[in-house]
Amino acid sequence: MFEYAAPIIREAEVFVITAGAGMGVDSGLPDFRGDKGFWNAYPAYSRLGLSFSDCANPQHFADDPSFGWGFYGHRTNLYRKTVPHAGFHIIKKWIERQGADYFVVTSNVDGQFQKAGYADDRILEVHGSINRLQCQKPCSSSIWQNDEVVLVDENTMRARHPLPRCQDCGEVSRPNILMFGDWSWLPDRIHIQEHAFDKFLKANANRHIAVIEMGAGSAIPTIRATSERIGWNFENATVIRINPREPEIKAPHISMPCGALEGLLKIDELL
Numbered sequence: 001m002f003e004y005a006a007p008i009i010r011e012a013e014v015f016v017i018t019a020g021a022g023m024g025v026d027s028g029l030p031d032f033r034g035d036k037g038f039w040n041a042y043p044a045y046s047r048l049g050l051s052f053s054d055c056a057n058p059q060h061f062a063d064d065p066s067f068g069w070g071f072y073g074h075r076t077n078l079y080r081k082t083v084p085h086a087g088f089h090i091i092k093k094w095i096e097r098q099g100a101d102y103f104v105v106t107s108n109v110d111g112q113f114q115k116a117g118y119a120d121d122r123i124l125e126v127h128g129s130i131n132r133l134q135c136q137k138p139c140s141s142s143i144w145q146n147d148e149v150v151l152v153d154e155n156t157m158r159a160r161h162p163l164p165r166c167q168d169c170g171e172v173s174r175p176n177i178l179m180f181g182d183w184s185w186l187p188d189r190i191h192i193q194e195h196a197f198d199k200f201l202k203a204n205a206n207r208h209i210a211v212i213e214m215g216a217g218s219a220i221p222t223i224r225a226t227s228e229r230i231g232w233n234f235e236n237a238t239v240i241r242i243n244p245r246e247p248e249i250k251a252p253h254i255s256m257p258c259g260a261l262e263g264l265l266k267i268d269e270l271l
């Protein structure tokens with residue numbers, strides 16, 4: 001499989017990098033696969049019997065903001081201290097060496113592609129970003145940088161006061177992340193990113209496109225569907241799906257049942 005992927009990379013004029021939570025695993029981040037995966041990462045929620053979707057709920061910011069900010073403050077701190085693994089840099093090296101154009105589409109909210117040096121205007125974060133905040137009401141359409149320092153007690157997963165607040169109305173703020181049952185999420189930033197991605201695809205429709213998909217699960221299939229849409233609709237596009245547990249994709253697309261870093265290193269050796 002690595003030998004099938006190498007020529008696709010070598011001939012690529014354009015890279016579309018699609019990534020789910022599994023992309024962060026080799027940087028030491030948890031994916032939230034099933035309740036077990038989530039509870040391993042967050043024993044406090046296991047004790048409370050709360051699932052990922054129970055915690056990723058905007059209602060907490062209104063009802064019990066210290067609890068809401070417990071989960072997202074902890075993740076803010078975790079993603080800030082995480083160093084993107086070498087795989088991020090391997091793909092960037094290919095892009096630069098080939099003078100290729102690229103776009104990243106990710107369901108991750110962790111800002112790791114920006115941290116690894118990918119340009120902010122070449123990234124679509126379909127579920128938003130932990131590095132941006134908005135008002136929980138929201139009182140306006142403002143979205144601003146998350147420069148907050150949030151202290152979280154890991155035993156209770158509650159954040160200490162003072163909590164981040166809206167600059168306009170003083171209400172508790174929240175990350176500009178699409179949560180479950182979320183009617184107050186402001187999608188404006190994502191709409192701008194989506195528009196840029198559509199324009200990018202139109203401009204590159206006839207070129208050789210390598211779609212490198214890593215760590216995208218099938219439970220919330222947005223990222224897998226994006227890869228497949230490009231793979232089936234663009235004549236010169238090939239999807240390389242790297243995923244240790246659910247790598248299936250129909251030929252001529254390429255399935256690599258391994259971790260993201262391992263797969264990228266192996267392809268790199270063959271280039």
Ligand SMILES: NC(=O)c1ccc[n+]([C@@H]2O[C@H](COP(=O)([O-])OP(=O)(O)OC[C@H]3O[C@@H](n4cnc5c(N)ncnc54)[C@H](O)[C@@H]3O)[C@@H](O)[C@H]2O)c1
Pocket residue numbers: 019020021022023024025026029030031032033034107108109110127214215216217218219220242243244245246258259260261
């Ligand atoms: N870092 C983050 O921002 C983060 C982390 C966890 C969850 N989330 C959110 O939770 C939702 C979960 O969906 P999802 O599909 O992204 O995650 P998921 O947890 O459902 O699936 C993770 C996928 O990664 C694969 N995987 C595990 N280890 C891997 C590795 N080393 N290399 C490559 N792949 C590996 C698994 O087989 C699985 O298919 C998403 O909406 C996402 O926004 C975000």
Ligand SMILES: [Zn+2]
Pocket residue numbers: 135136137138139140166167168169170171
């Ligand atoms: Zn407000």
